[in-house]
Amino acid sequence: MYLKTLELSSGSILLMVREEYTTATEGARLERPEDQYFYKIGIYGWRKRCLYLFVLLLLVILVVNLALTIWILKVMWFFPTGMGHLLVTKDGLRLEGESEFLFPLYVREIRSRMDSSLLLQSTQNVTVNARNSEGEVTGRLKVGPQMVEVQNQQFQINSKDGKPLFTADEKEVAVGTGRLRVTGPEGALFEHSAETPLVQADPFQELRLESPTRSLSMNAPRGVHIKARAGNIEALSQMDIRLGSSDGMLVLDTETVRLPKLTQGTGDPAGISQGLYEICACPDGKLYLSVAAVGTTCQENSHVCL
Structure with missing residues (x-):
């Protein structure tokens, strides 16, 4: 008969094997000495204490990590709908308050709240780029400390109803508003020609058209009208003033x-004409005075034209 007994104790395993032998001789029993073998399986001594210490250290690290995670969630304001001032809505992302971006921002549309304005601020400059599908810059708006630069094929400003107010491209600049007002004391400076149907000064202010170093020319296919309703019209020139009509x-x-x-001609004495003169014209258009008589005296004073 074989009998095996297994006993478990705290921290150790005790295995005891017991063997008994009996004879088949009737009335006699022979017992052999019992041999017991004990095998100890487990961790004892300093190894056991190190294991407990390691398990305790892992438990402390787990508690600290859990506490730090909860603290980060609380500090960063993590919510099911977003993080802090950043809220996730069905229309996109919504930022409340001021936000700072350290790297490029790629979005399709930026809108402010209904009751506030949109502010883009930078210590250097603010640059807005438009790119095509290949990544090339097709339009650029750069607001710097010294200059606002727009790089595009055409720059256009529209009114509320979509009417173009100001358009600029490589060929021309067009102002679509009903009136262009220049309020500076020095007026407006045009390096080349300017085309407009009307040039008018403000009420009680004088209008001056001046060319300091070159000539001033006004041309119109159906005439040039110069009108001063209250005051004088003065045309001053260093050389010639020409008023002409082609047709x-x-x-x-x-x-x-x-x-x-x-210039006055010297044909007849002034006493004969009693101070009366006639205006004569030279072939080149020059005007001069000639003493008036019964007949014309322009021919007699034609030496003025020489």
């Missing part, structure tokens, strides 16, 4: 026309 005539419609510095 038509020049009309001076006024009560008095004064030419105080016309």
